[in-house]
Amino acid sequence: MTSQRMxxxxxxxxxxxxxxxxxxxxxxxxxxxxxxxxxVCLIGPSGCGKSTLLQLLAGLDxxxxxxxxxxxxxxxxxxxxxxxxxxxxxxxxxxxxxxxVEYGLKCRGVRAPERRxxxxxxxxxxxxxxxEGAWPRELSGGMLKRVAIAAVFAxxxxxxxxxxxxxxxxxxxxxxxHDVLLALWDTPGATRRTVLFVTHDVDEAxxxxxxxxxxxxxxxxxxxxxxxxxPRNDDTLATPEIIAIKHKLLAHLGLQTKGAHA
Amino acid sequence: xxxRGLGFDPLRPLxxxxxxxxxxAASASMAPIMLPSPWSVVKRASADFxxxxxxxxxxxxxxxxxxxLVYTSENVAxxxxxxxxxxxxxGLAASRVWLVRALVNxxxxxxxxxxxxxxxxxxxIWFGVGxxxxxxxxxxxxxxxxxxxxxxxxxxxxPIYEHSALTLGAGPRRLIxxxxxxxxxxxxxxxxxxxxAGAWGLEAVSELLGAQSGIGKVLEVLAGATDAQGILxxxxxxxxxxxxxxxxAAALIAxxxxxxxxxxxxx
Amino acid sequence: xxxxxxxxxxxxxxxxxxxxxxxxMSRVYVVEAQPGEPMIPGWQILFTRTFLSLADxxxxxxxxxxxxxxxxxxxxxATLSLLSHLAFTLARLCVALALGGGAGxxxxxxxxxxxxxxxxxxxxxxxxxxxxxxxxxxxxQLWFGATFLGxxxxxxxxxxxxxxxxxxxxxxxxxxxxIDNARLFGASRFALYRDVILxxxxxxxxxxxxxxxxxxxxxxLGAEYLGAQTxxxxxxxxxxxxxxxxxMFLVALVLIVCTSASFRLAQTLFAxxxxxxxxxxxx
Ligand SMILES: Nc1ncnc2c1ncn2[C@@H]1O[C@H](COP(=O)(O)OP(=O)(O)O)[C@@H](O)[C@H]1O
Ligand SMILES: [Mg+2]
Numbered sequence: 001m002t003s004q005r006m007x008x009x010x011x012x013x014x015x016x017x018x019x020x021x022x023x024x025x026x027x028x029x030x031x032x033x034x035x036x037x038x039x040v041c042l043i044g045p046s047g048c049g050k051s052t053l054l055q056l057l058a059g060l061d062x063x064x065x066x067x068x069x070x071x072x073x074x075x076x077x078x079x080x081x082x083x084x085x086x087x088x089x090x091x092x093x094x095x096x097x098x099x100x101v102e103y104g105l106k107c108r109g110v111r112a113p114e115r116r117x118x119x120x121x122x123x124x125x126x127x128x129x130x131x132e133g134a135w136p137r138e139l140s141g142g143m144l145k146r147v148a149i150a151a152v153f154a155x156x157x158x159x160x161x162x163x164x165x166x167x168x169x170x171x172x173x174x175x176x177x178h179d180v181l182l183a184l185w186d187t188p189g190a191t192r193r194t195v196l197f198v199t200h201d202v203d204e205a206x207x208x209x210x211x212x213x214x215x216x217x218x219x220x221x222x223x224x225x226x227x228x229x230x231p232r233n234d235d236t237l238a239t240p241e242i243i244a245i246k247h248k249l250l251a252h253l254g255l256q257t258k259g260a261h262a
Numbered sequence: 263x264x265x266r267g268l269g270f271d272p273l274r275p276l277x278x279x280x281x282x283x284x285x286x287a288a289s290a291s292m293a294p295i296m297l298p299s300p301w302s303v304v305k306r307a308s309a310d311f312x313x314x315x316x317x318x319x320x321x322x323x324x325x326x327x328x329x330x331l332v333y334t335s336e337n338v339a340x341x342x343x344x345x346x347x348x349x350x351x352x353g354l355a356a357s358r359v360w361l362v363r364a365l366v367n368x369x370x371x372x373x374x375x376x377x378x379x380x381x382x383x384x385x386x387i388w389f390g391v392g393x394x395x396x397x398x399x400x401x402x403x404x405x406x407x408x409x410x411x412x413x414x415x416x417x418x419x420x421p422i423y424e425h426s427a428l429t430l431g432a433g434p435r436r437l438i439x440x441x442x443x444x445x446x447x448x449x450x451x452x453x454x455x456x457x458x459a460g461a462w463g464l465e466a467v468s469e470l471l472g473a474q475s476g477i478g479k480v481l482e483v484l485a486g487a488t489d490a491q492g493i494l495x496x497x498x499x500x501x502x503x504x505x506x507x508x509x510x511a512a513a514l515i516a517x518x519x520x521x522x523x524x525x526x527x528x529x
Numbered sequence: 530x531x532x533x534x535x536x537x538x539x540x541x542x543x544x545x546x547x548x549x550x551x552x553x554m555s556r557v558y559v560v561e562a563q564p565g566e567p568m569i570p571g572w573q574i575l576f577t578r579t580f581l582s583l584a585d586x587x588x589x590x591x592x593x594x595x596x597x598x599x600x601x602x603x604x605x606x607a608t609l610s611l612l613s614h615l616a617f618t619l620a621r622l623c624v625a626l627a628l629g630g631g632a633g634x635x636x637x638x639x640x641x642x643x644x645x646x647x648x649x650x651x652x653x654x655x656x657x658x659x660x661x662x663x664x665x666x667x668x669x670q671l672w673f674g675a676t677f678l679g680x681x682x683x684x685x686x687x688x689x690x691x692x693x694x695x696x697x698x699x700x701x702x703x704x705x706x707x708i709d710n711a712r713l714f715g716a717s718r719f720a721l722y723r724d725v726i727l728x729x730x731x732x733x734x735x736x737x738x739x740x741x742x743x744x745x746x747x748x749x750l751g752a753e754y755l756g757a758q759t760x761x762x763x764x765x766x767x768x769x770x771x772x773x774x775x776x777m778f779l780v781a782l783v784l785i786v787c788t789s790a791s792f793r794l795a796q797t798l799f800a801x802x803x804x805x806x807x808x809x810x811x812x
Contacts, residue, residue, distance in 0.1 A: 060425050080431030090426035094444040094521045103440070104430035135521045155430055277649035278656075296672060368540030369547075375792040376785045377746040379663070382754070383769040383777060387562065463663030467751050470666065471766075478664065485667030493668050501660040508659060 004071075006159065006194045007034040007057065012066035014052050026052040027063070028218035036158075037192035039185060041205035044215035045253055050198045051087070053215070054161045057196065058084045070159065080104055083152035087164040091136045091147050098123065098132040100147055104155030122150040126180050142173035146180065153184050153193075160185075162197045166204070178207055186230070202249045206242060207232055214252045221252060298491040307495035316492075320483035323475045327499055333475040335503060338461050341397045345404030346457065350450050352405075353412025354442055363413070370409045378403040379467060386472050396468035396476070403464055404457040411453030415446035448519035455511040462504045548572070562772045570775035579775040583607040586614060586764050611783065617677075617759040619787075621749045624681040629688030630741060634734075636689075637696025638722070647697060654694050662687040662744065663751045675756040684748035688741045695737030699730035732806045735799045742795055746788050 014027040026049045034040055042050050055061040057068055059078035067074050070082070083104070091100050098119055105115035123129055126146040136144060145165055152160060162181075166174040185192055199205050205212050206226065214222035224245055228236055282300050289299040298306075310317075310327045318325035324333065356363040378399065385395035419442070427441050469478020477500050484492040555571035562568050570579060584602040587595050587610035594600035640646045666683060673679025703726055711725045753762025761780050768776040 058425075058429050060428065078425075078428040078431075080429075082429060084426070084429040086422055086426060088420075088422055090422045092423060092426075092441070092445075094447070103427070103432075107427075107431040107433070107436055137521065151430065161429075271648050273645060273648035274652045278652040280649060281653035364539045365543060367536075368543045371540075372785065372789060375743070376788050377743065377750055379747050379750050379754070380765070380781050380784055383765050384774075384781070387769060387772055387774060387777075459659070463661035463747075463751075466661055466664035467666070467754070470664075470755055481664060481667045485670060488671055490668070490671055493671065497660060497664060497668065500664055501656060504661060505656070505659040 004036045005033050006036040006038075006071060007196075008032070008069040009053075009057075010067050010069065012053075012056060012063045012068060014049075014056060014061065015064045025218050027056065029066070030218070030220055032213065032220060032223075034194060034196070036194055039192075039195045039208060039210045040197065041209035041212045042196060042198045042215060043200060043202065043205050043212055043249060043253070044221070046200065048215045049218040050215055051163055054084070054163050054196060054198055057159075058082055058161055060084075080108060080155055081157045082159045082161060083155050083157035085145070085148045085152055085160070085162040085165045087167055089136075089141070089144050089148070091144050091151075093136045095136075096132070097128065097134050097136065097139070097147055100136070101151045101154050104151060108155075118154050119150075122154040122184075123147075125153075125184060126150045142169050142177065145169065145177060149177075149181065149184070157193070159194045159196070162195065164198050164200065167200075174204070178204070182208065182231070200253070202246055202253070203237075205249070206237055206246060212245075212249065214249065216252065222248070224248070295488065295490055298494060303491055303494045303498065306491050307499055310492070310495065311499075316487075317480060317483065320487070322479055322483060327477075327480065327496060330475055330477050330480050330496075331499060331503055334462075334465055334469065334477045334500070335507075337393055337396050337476065338400060338458075338465050338507075341400035341465070342404050342454075342458055342461055344397075345401035346408045346454055348401075349405035349408030350412045353409040354416050354438075354446065356409070357413050357416030358442075366409070367413070370406055370413075373402075373406045374410050378406065379464060382464075382468050382471055385468070391472040391474065396465055396473065399468050400461045400464050404454075404461060407457040407460075408450065408453050411449050412446060415449035416442060419445050448515070448522040451511070451515045451519055455508065455515065458507055458511055459504065462500060462507075466500065562774050566773060566775065568774060570778065575775060575779050579779050580604070581607050582773070582776055583610045583764070583779070586610045586767070588613065588759075611780075614759060614761050614764050615783065615787070618749060618753065618761045618784075621677065621681045621684060621752070621760065622745050622791075625684030625688055625745050625749065626741065628681070629685035629745075630692050630738075632685070633689035633692030634696055637693045638700070640693075641697055641700035641726075647701065650697070654690070654697070657690050658694055662690075662748060666751050666755045669752070670756055675758070677757075677759075680749065680752035680757055680760075683752050684745050687744050687748040691741050691744055692737060695734060695740075696730065699733035699737075700726055702733065703729045728805075732803060735803065738799065739792065739795060742791060746791070750784075 009030050009032040012027055012030045013025065016024045016026055018024055028049070030049075030053065042053065044050055052061065056063055057070075057075070059075050059082065069075070075082075091097075092103070095103065098116070101119040101123055102115045105118060110118070120129070120132065123132055126149060128143060128146050128150065131139060131143065136147070139147065149165070166177055169177070185195060197205075197208060206228075209226050212222075212224045212226060213220060214224070226242070226245065228239070228242055285297075285300050289297045294302070307327065312328055313326050315325060317330075322330065324330055352362070352366060356366050381402065382395075382399055385399050389395040389398065423441050423445060424437055427437055432440065465476070466478040466481065469476035470482050471478075473479045477496055480496050481493055484496065551569065552571050555567065555569040555574075558569050560568045567574070581602045581604065584606035585596045587593065587606045589595040589598070591609065593603075593606050593609055596602060596606070600606070640650050665686075669679050669683040669686070673682060707725050707729055708721065711721050716724065749760070750762040753760040754766045757763045761784050764780050765777050768780070
């Protein structure tokens with residue numbers, strides 16, 4: 001796949017000063033190129049700087065040094081071309097479900113009937129047509145995540161950033177949402193969005209990613225392409241190559257495995 | 263299936279009847295000049311409602327309870343609207359703009375603990391006897407409460423909502439209109455309700471200290487005439503107006519905070 | 530420097546700036562409320578002439594003669610005057626807090642004993658709470674006259690209604706799970722009240738107590754404004770009748786310092802009693 005480069009991190013560094021005065025390097029000299037349409041999973045132990053990297057790309061935070069380039073333009077601040085699904089619930093409780101999904105379009109001045117049509121379309125794709133008039137507090141955790149994903153996809157950003165979006169969900173719901181997410185990403189006839197998906201779940205990364213980037217202590221420790229066919233299921237992920245990658249990833253996360261000893 | 267199941271508890275009106283009964287019994291054992299019976303107070307209230315010649319005799323500008331209730335209510339309404347919008351806006355600004363908070367917060371925190379009634383004699387000297395001093399007293403009180411509620415609500419607002427709106431393409435104006443204000447509305451309305459409840463008493467005290475109209479003025483002349491019946495009638499009418507205003511505030515909360523738990527409770 | 534220390538420094542600076550601004554205004558805006566009485570008295574006037582003039586309100590005693598008896602104004606008489614009126618105000622407040630708080634709390638607990646009594650009092654209490662307290666000064670004057678007892682009872686009534694309603698509400702809101710848990714351990718009705726309900730309602734009573742303190746101060750001042758012969762509120766209103774703005778201002782400053790200190794004290798006390806409660810309950 002020889003596509004255009006979409007995102008480029010150039011020697012990005014982010015230091016924090018903690019309240020006790022100590023310096024923490026959350027992201028340490030990260031350089032990374034992500035081509036258009038690629039589904040990248042960022043994986044790594046807790047506190048290794050995954051969220052910080054995503055915040056930097058979203059423009060909610062600025063690097064201490066280095067730069068982040070999006071389609072040949074350095075980013076300054078947040079923008080609707082980069083949608084973000086947060087780890088915690090970010091659906092606005094004071095807007096009904098449909099208004100939440102419409103919100104990005106409203107900000108961009110899309111007319112009411114048009115944005116309602118788009119929002120309904122995406123709500124249908126995440127399977128929430130029946131709750132479009134509900135308040136968010138009436139929805140379950142998994143449904144709220146669907147709303148957040150629908151809102152971000154409906155807004156039409158080319159880049160989607162997801163920070164452990166399914167971390168707090170039960171196993172079954174998570175599996176369902178993987179399918180929903182992949183279906184949205186791989187809609188026939190539409191260009192694929194570029195996705196950065198943060199997770200600490202190896203199986204989740206293997207199910208979703210074209211490429212898995214491993215982080216450790218603020219640095220990129222490994223960068224592994226996943227060539228497995230799509231759609232993937234438990235059987236297609238049981239090939240020797242994928243299992244070898246899985247062992248490698250588990251070792252990166254500090255978990256001893258049989259494969260690592262072999 | 264039962265009345266109680268429908269949210270109606272017959273014990274409550276029974277409690278009200280019991281209260282009236284106790285009052286009746288107490289009034290029977292006391293001189294009517296000290297504690298008139300409930301029924302006589304109701305009769306007095308209705309008799310003086312549209313026209314009360316005795317008030318004219320004591321020099322009240324508008325000799326009817328209705329007219330003076332209207333005067334008091336107008337003052338409270340103006341003061342509450344002005345004070346609430348000012349207090350809420352400054353409070354929201356203080357939560358986001360460091361300089362505003364640094365300048366305003368110390369003053370408002372002190373004003374929040376000081377009894378605002380201290381200011382009443384000063385306002386009488388500065389603005390004289392009339393609407394201006396009463397309205398400014400109540401408005402300052404309401405503004406203080408709304409400021410404290412707004413500042414706290416906006417400061418405690420999870421930043422994730424503003425971050426999320428920013429990544430969806432919201433600008434600064436939209437952040438205020440679509441995030442900051444609606445997210446703090448339940449707290450703002452809660453503070454509004456508290457401020458409104460206190461406003462009636464302050465307005466009355468301001469009128470008691472110096473006014474030509476209003477329920478406070480009526481209370482003043484009736485107290486001079488040691489007319490317990492008239493005082494109770496005016497007080498109870500004022501209480502009914504305050505209750506009605508509170509019910510309106512509760513309805514506002516149910517309407518505009520329906521998304522939050524506080525709003526849901528009242529639905 | 531920590532954020533809290535910085536905030537404290539800034540608020541100190543704001544108050545210092547306000548004091549300075551007042552002084553500048555007193556020089557720039559030299560209008561007089563009446564001859565010899567500036568609308569904005571500078572600090573040098575407030576702490577000398579104004580303070581001395583408080584001697585006029587000294588009622589006598591301790592061998593210090595009153596101005597009414599022809600004595601000259603002295604700093605001693607002024608200090609005694611200020612302290613004695615402050616003592617009257619504080620005495621009204623304390624009597625009211627003790628009487629109103631005690632009666633409201635006891636009645637509230639008693640009524641909470643059964644669901645029936647709770648329902649019976651609901652409407653009357655709702656109505657009593659809606660009656661604007663400060664408008665009731667004339668009623669209490671009619672009943673008790675312009676006496677110390679009457680003024681204290683008035684403030685006690687205002688406090689009592691608040692505490693009563695808050696207690697009933699707090700007991701109703703004690704999570705059922707604590708009560709069930711205690712029942713499973715075999716707690717008696719009395720032990721349940723002492724060991725579960727009382728501690729559990731304490732956080733809710735904290736905000737009620739702060740509310741009472743505010744209501745108590747307002748009620749005492751309101752009563753003193755409208756017909757007392759002692760207390761700082763009386764001094765303010767008496768000075769107002771002669772448009773002595775400087776005296777009013779000085780006494781109001783003393784009052785604000787006292788109210789602030791009383792809130793600080795109440796908060797410290799509750800912080801000590803509520804160390805066990807999670808921060809969300811203490812807010
Ligand atoms: N606002 C902040 N202030 C101070 N330190 C921070 C801040 N945000 C993140 N960090 C630190 O940066 C490191 C990386 O954090 P984060 O990116 O959230 O990790 P991850 O998402 O991979 O778990 C952690 O050590 C964390 O303590
Ligand atoms: Mg994280």
